[in-house]
Amino acid sequence: MTLSACGVGGDSGGGSSDQKLTWASTGGQFQEDEKTALQQPFTAKTGTTFTNVSPAEVAQVKTMVTAGKATWDLANMSWIYAGAYCDKLFEKLNDPAIDRSKFPAGTTGDCFVPTYRYANIFSYNADLFPAAKPTTIKDFFDVKKFPGKRVVFDYPKAGLLEAALVADGVPAAQVYPLDLDRAFKKLDTIKSSLVFATSYGQIQQMLVDKQASMTITVSARTIATAKSGANLVPVWDFTTTDIGALLVPKGAPHKDLAEQMLAFVTEPAQATAYAKLTGVAPARTDIDVNAIDYTADQKKYNAFLSDRGTALEQNKQWWIDNTDALTKRYTSWKVG
Incomplete structure (x- = not known):
């Protein structure tokens, strides 16, 4: 330490x-x-x-x-x-x-209470798709039409399971409780194209180097990756949102x-200042995120602004109750 x-x-x-x-x-x-x-x-x-x-x-x-x-x-x-x-x-x-x-x-x-909000954003490197472009979360799972590696953070709560269910036809409002059998069956269809990154830095490097064509990853890392040179385009179809917390x-x-x-x-002053500095969203509902003076990059990858498709808050109680068992299943699935 x-x-x-x-x-x-x-x-x-x-x-x-x-x-x-x-x-x-x-x-x-x-x-x-x-x-x-x-x-x-x-x-x-x-x-x-x-x-x-x-x-x-x-x-x-x-x-x-x-x-x-x-x-x-x-x-x-x-x-x-x-x-x-x-x-x-x-x-x-x-x-x-x-x-x-x-x-x-x-x-x-x-x-716990939230200190800020962020999203797990689906984005792709536009340099690798000069013709047809991904437009929905289903395209993340379509390796024939949109080939290339999909790099994700190696953690089951990183938005991949919810994305798999919605891509398989589950309405966003019915995603929880997660149907894990169905989610892993959908993930099986792209398993050979998934790269499980052990750090956000690895995600960033693979996208900048064009070793991966697309990702689902957190807001701040998406912004940092774009600043590092990856021509990332966000897909505002379905996005999971989550909170940061100080315990x-x-x-x-x-x-x-x-x-x-x-x-x-x-408090509004600090929450707004932190959001402006980092590109995350304030946790409070009485702060208008559209009024924050974000940079162009921060706006581009901000899932909380207007007209950003369907956003689903990850169900806190479900994850608290199921994380241990899910982590074991997820680990076994990866190596199986």
């Missing part, structure tokens, strides 16, 4: 010895953006100082909590863990300033302050 003191305010922010937070996240540009849009304004307002650590892994949280020595106050990691281990590995959120009514239905839990590990040394930070992060 790498450690770095965040230079947002430092001791000059006026924070006392207990006015500090340890923030675990993914590292890299993503965490730098968190410092700029979220941590710096909180330091300016409260004097709180931050220590940033990476990577944020649930195994580390389990080790700390089991030992009764939690050192992280906030961790940017999947809400699935907060749902599955609420009040065991992660704290319930009780601060009244965290208003769950401000978020889309089905995106909150006792131990409070059980026994966090500054739990109350961490919850104050969570409420602050979701």
Whole structure:
């Protein structure tokens, strides 16, 4: 695990010895953006100082909590863990300033609220399809008409299963609960054309180098890949959407302050600033995403703007209940 003191305010922010937070996240540009849009304004307002650590892994949280020595106050990691281990590995959120009514239905839990929203976007490299172009999610599964490798992140919750069902004729409103037999049967039809990337960087490189012709991947990586030179065109037919979350590990040394930070992060000013910086969408329903001053690239790959086809929020409770069993099945399917 790498450690770095965040230079947002430092001791000059006026924070006392207990006015500090340890923030675990993914590292890299993503965490730098968190410092700029979220941590710096909180330091300016409260004097709180931050220590940033990476990577944020649930195994580390389990080790700390089991030992009764939690050192992280906030961790940017999947809400699935907060749902599955609420009040065991992660704290319930009780601060009244965290208003769950401000978020889309089905995106909150006792131990998590969304800090931003993103999408799993289907896009293709237009340089590889000079004639006919993909126009629907069915085209992702049509290797005869649209040949080439499909690169996806090696994680069952990356939007592939829902896409398979819709491509096979399931109406979006009836995707959940997932019919896994049907989904894997559909995936079998393109299995030899799928590349399961172990990192988002691998997805980006394969698309830039034209080793893959299309992908389903997260908003931020789609934007970064386009900036790196891949001529990506998004297909706004069917898209799954999801949330990012900051979790409070059980026994966090500054739990109350961490919850104050969570409420602050979701306020309109910070949520809008973070969306503008990264290209994600604010989690709150009272912020007009169409009014945010996105760059041209951010607009091009933003699934939350108007006229972007059908968007389906991934069902939080279904994934919390089924992730462990599905992961085993998914792993066996890949090697089978």
